[in-house]
Amino acid sequence: MAEGSLEAPVRHPLDWQNPEFYDMAAIEKEMHRIFDICHGCRRCFNLCDSFPRLFDLADNSPTGELDAVDPKDYKPVVDACTLCDLCFMTKCPYVPPHEFNLDFPHLMLRYRAAEFAQGKTDKVAQALTHTDRNGKLGSLVAPIANWATDRNNAVTRPMLQAMAGVAREAELPKYAVQTFQQQALDAPKVNRNAPGFGRKAVLYATCFVEFHDPGIGLAARAILAHNGVETEVAYPACCGMPQLEAGNIADVAERARTVSQALKRYIDEGYEVIALVPSCALMLKFEWPLILPDDPDVKRLAEHTSDISEYIVAIAKKEGLAPGLAALPGGVTVHIACHARAQNMGQKASELLRLIPDTKIDVVERCSGHGGSWGVMEGNFEVALKVGRPVARSAINNENPFVASECPLAAPHILQGIEKLAGDAPLPTHAHPVELFARAYGLVAG
Structure with missing residues (x-):
């Protein structure tokens, strides 16, 4: 052999x-x-x-x-x-x-x-996969939901562990008071003098950016407008990665049909589709075409989808970027997300951040250990920290004030790993690479 x-x-x-x-x-x-x-x-x-x-x-x-x-x-x-x-x-x-x-x-x-x-999947675990339902409800009562899920809440987190099996020490995503689509009603003014003027892109919000961290989407939209890209925002439904992890392939297939149909008109009008989270880009590009190989809309969507870092780097290589980037104070430890690596497109997050002048960039290409919903569950959390320990140790040794990951779940998990190793030492700031890029442009406060 x-x-x-x-x-x-x-x-x-x-x-x-x-x-x-x-x-x-x-x-x-x-x-x-x-x-x-x-x-x-x-x-x-x-x-x-x-x-x-x-x-x-x-x-x-x-x-x-x-x-x-x-x-x-x-x-x-x-x-x-x-x-x-x-x-x-x-x-x-x-x-x-x-x-x-x-x-x-x-x-x-x-x-x-x-x-x-066979009906053997845990019902509580299944409930956690309903990201759209949970996100809509959580955003409606965001202050209460965020209080209840705070890992320092000694009243509610033990109850959450007992009832849902979520490890009481695991950091959980916060809910946004306003969703990304609500905050993105007014499109930013497009820089007509930028080298990338004439491009059009629709941002597929993803459930995480829509309900938990709209700042990622707002930063991406500001960067693209500054570089001449006209943008729209769309969120027909979650990509189904949580359902895929649970083995509910039929549900994923239905989501693929729904989203590809909704985004079809944008592609017809010359828009490229940008996914703001690597897991979602992986689903649109690779997993959906394997689940529905004969669906022409799914295939076409895959051909027109880019990861956000991938898209900005492509502008830099093809047309050139608009001026205005300034050095970030200190340096950045950039973690290459697993689902970004699985897209077989190279280290686009580090390529993106290296476009910022005079800024030290240190790359860590190891799994953070989080693994989506897996890493927050009781019995998995300590293992997740162990798997991610080399990443946390590298971040400590790099002594950079910023830790960046395209995976919005990985970055806070890495910080928890740093906290375990470094004790009372000051923690770095975590952010998505596009948020740091927008900060370097002076487009967001920092």
């Missing part, structure tokens, strides 16, 4: 509408085949907790091999997978078109889909 493939990774469409996709006996057989390959390779030992759990199963078995492991013991391996896709995109030498045909994340997804179909 060949040691590894020299060809670019190729992903097969998900056969989720085939009843055999949910056959647990067939899934466990495929898991044994793939796990045995992973056991013999171990290149992914430091990516997430799935692989240490898998290797411990083999090493602690009577034979030291997987042949003595009951397939029923595979579930903890599945539970630890955060669908970050890094094993597939950055580590594994046996992904298609290699003859081993190994796609670890999508096998974990298949297992979860079978569990979901």
Whole structure:
């Protein structure tokens, strides 16, 4: 057998509408085949907790091999997978078109889909995936919701842990009093003298920017207007990444149809689509076309979607940026988000920040450990901090006043890791790279 493939990774469409996709006996057989390959390779030992759990199963078995492991013991391996896709995109030498045909994340997804179909998915965990419903309700009562979910609230956080399994120490996203769309009713004035004038883009808000951190969207819109880009804002629905993590593929497919239909008219009118969060860009670009490979609107949307950092860097390379960037005081530790790496587009966040003159940029290309909703759950939070400890340690050693990540969940999690390691030392400020870029332009206060 060949040691590894020299060809670019190729992903097969998900056969989720085939009843055999949910056959647990067939899934466990495929898991044994793939796990045995992973056991013999171990290149992914430091990516997430799935692989240490898998290797411990083999090493602690009577034979030291997987042949003595009951397939029923595979579930903890599945539970630890955060669908970050890094094993597939950055580590594994046996992904298609290699003859081993190994796609670890999508096998974990298949297992979860079978569990979901059998009604075995935890109901409380399912409730946490309803980001649009939760976001609308949370924004309506934002001061109360933010008070109740504050990790220093000694009354409500123990109750949240007992009722929903959310670790009481985990930092949770705050709700915005006004959504991004509410704050973006008036478009910023477009700089007609900028090199990028003539471009048009619609910002797909994403549930996080819409309900939790509109500042990311406002900063992106200000940067684009300053560089001559006419923008609109749209938010038809969540991309479905939380539902994908739960194995509810049919729900994701419906969201893909809804959003691609809603954004179709913008593409027809010459707009490019920009996703403001890497996980959502990954869904639009890669996951949706694998779930609905025959849907022309989904395919077309994927072809016209960019990550926000990717889009701004493209302007810089093709037309050049409008003047006005000034150095940020101190330096920036920039964490490259896992779902940005999985898009196979290069380190666009660091490329973006290096466009700021006379500013020290230090890059950390390791998982923060958060893993979406996985990292805030009781029993996972301490593991999440452990996985992200190298990132936190690098940020401390870099001694920069800013920590930036395109993943809005990763940045505060990294700060929690720094807090654990540094004790009472002053914490850096965390921000999205576009927020720092807007600050360097003088477009937002800082």
